[in-house]
């Protein structure tokens with residue numbers, strides 16, 4: 559039997575970086591997916607095939623010996639084989655509809671889809687149980703993950719999350735289109751987070767006043783999402799981008815991408831850690847084409863809607 563599960567990508571609508579120092583951020587699952595297909599084999603190996611490469615590792619080897627892109631998958635496979643006292647090996651295939659390493663939550667989506675796919679080979683698990691397995695797996699590569707990305711990938715929709723670990727799924731599903739464009743620059747979240755700490759330590763007053771402004775901005779954004787007020791939301795994205803530029807996490811390429819969609823979209827900003835990665839531009843049916851066209855000549859880009867399903871599972 560093959561077990562198939564998929565989980566969506568995520569973007570950060572508002573609040574990246576400032577969330578590290580308190581306040582809230584707003585995350586959103588989008589309708590681009592990672593799919594994981596798994597099956598038991600008669601070998602003693604765990605075999606993985608994905609767009610990022612291939613791995614064959616004896617199932618008795620420590621997951622720590624696997625390259626970081628495969629480590630969470632090996633961890634999940636071993637955990638499940640051990641828990642259910644299985645003598646089988648495992649074959650895992652990963653395919654993705656969106657790029658990795660650019661702040662779209664590919665590692666979290668992969669952990670959630672893998673946890674869903676592999677755990678179902680043995681017995682049915684609730685989404686809550688699968689989320690726990692996925693977060694444990696992601697901790698093998700990001701020790702301090704808040705779990706917010708995995709939560710967005712598991713439940714879908716829009717999430718409000720705060721530094722103290724509170725994660726709340728919002729009931730609202732605004733009718734919006736997002737254009738996601740990839741700068742092609744792979745970024746390191748931890749490096750950019752350190753850059754921001756440096757900024758904060760050097761200019762504490764400026765940083766704390768920006769944090770206060772961001773808290774207010776997020777309250778306004780939650781209100782605009784509730785009212786499906788895209789004009790207001792777009793303006794808030796532009797403002798959020800200005801704050802991110804002030805703390806030094808944007809760069810010339812991201813700024814020029816954003817200026818390309820200035821007139822076509824309701825507003826745009828970088829998403830995630832910055833210093834590379836992706837930008838998001840807000841649109842609806844009326845200006846989606848124009849917004850995509852403004853970016854498509856120079857950058858990999860795609861349109862996305864909010865995903866409300868989160869983890870999806872099936873067996874074949």
Ligand code: PMV
Nearest residue numbers: 574575577661662747830831
């Ligand atoms: O680029 P991403 O998806 O890894 O987003 C990082 C978000 C930060 O706020 C910069 C860091 C964090 O842990 O919240």
